[in-house]
Ligand SMILES: Nc1ncnc2c1ncn2[C@@H]1O[C@H](COP(=O)(O)OP(=O)(O)O)[C@@H](O)[C@H]1O
């Protein structure tokens with residue numbers, strides 16, 4: 326259904342010299358810089374899959390999605406979606422996909438939601454009966470009725486995101502691209518959105534490509550995970566594999582006086598002896614240890630740190646996607 330083969334995307338940007346001299350120089354000669362946002366990625370996606378596409382900020386997720394939707398043209402390589410080349414067949418492709426970018430809405434700001442939906446019906450040329458059925462279904466699924474007469478600008482973020490998701494599915498597309506659909510939402514709304522995505526997938530075999538920073542989105546939805554780091558896909562496989570490796574992992578952040586590389590090394594050596602997958606790095610000025618709590622106890626790490634460093638604060642959290650990516654990138658999957 327989706328084929329991506331050896332695709333790269335390089336952006337050209339103009340260098341900015343700082344200060345007055347730079348500004349004057351910029352008038353005459355602009356130096357170019359190149360950013361390799363996506364580097365030689367290849368994958369195939371089958372109908373009905375839900376792909377969790379994860380990676381740190383700036384890794385290349387949105388660029389990949391924009392190329393698959395036809396908004397951006399790859400610098401090299403081949404993309405085929407349902408037999409179409411997205412950037413050459415933008416309109417035809419658009420009829421068969423739904424897209425939600427969590428960071429910005431595609432709804433008309435000043436129009437009541439209801440009218441936005443009618444306009445989309447016309448744009449996508451959906452027949453009356455099919456539209457009515459779909460509309461009723463989506464309004465109920467995403468609980469949109471209470472605010473359907475309100476202009477989009479008056480909606481809360483959670484309401485707007487539900488509306489965006491409904492809007493993207495009105496023309497019954499086979500593929501749904503979701504770029505950070507749960508960003509900034511509270512737990513209740515996240516849950517409702519996840520339920521809707523799951524149902525659309527189960528009921529209509531909608532193929533879903535989802536980027537997110539929320540590991541719970543992945544846990545609840547994804548059937549397969551792809552991880553991108555610095556433009557390269559470093560993992561493509563099952564969620565179970567990631568769970569086995571990182572399932573019980575937690576992260577302990579230690580705030581230490583005069584933190585330096587020696588601290589990392591000392592602590593890394595200590596934790597590695599007991600948990601070979603444990604990983605130490607510096608994060609926001611703290612010494613961050615990611616470890617499997619079934620293998621290595623928090624108390625053991627803390628007492629070692631207290632004995633060897635000047636610890637003035639610590640906090641414990643579940644590890645997040647960034648940690649997983651970092652660790653995979655540093656050590657590979659063992
Ligand atoms: N239009 C653009 N022009 C120049 N650079 C860009 C553009 N879009 C993205 N980039 C750069 O490409 C890289 C990947 O960005 P993006 O795909 O948005 O990452 P992600 O969605 O994973 O956070 C980043 O370094 C980003 O700054």
Ligand SMILES: [Mg+2]
Pocket residue numbers: 386387388504
């Ligand atoms: Mg992005």
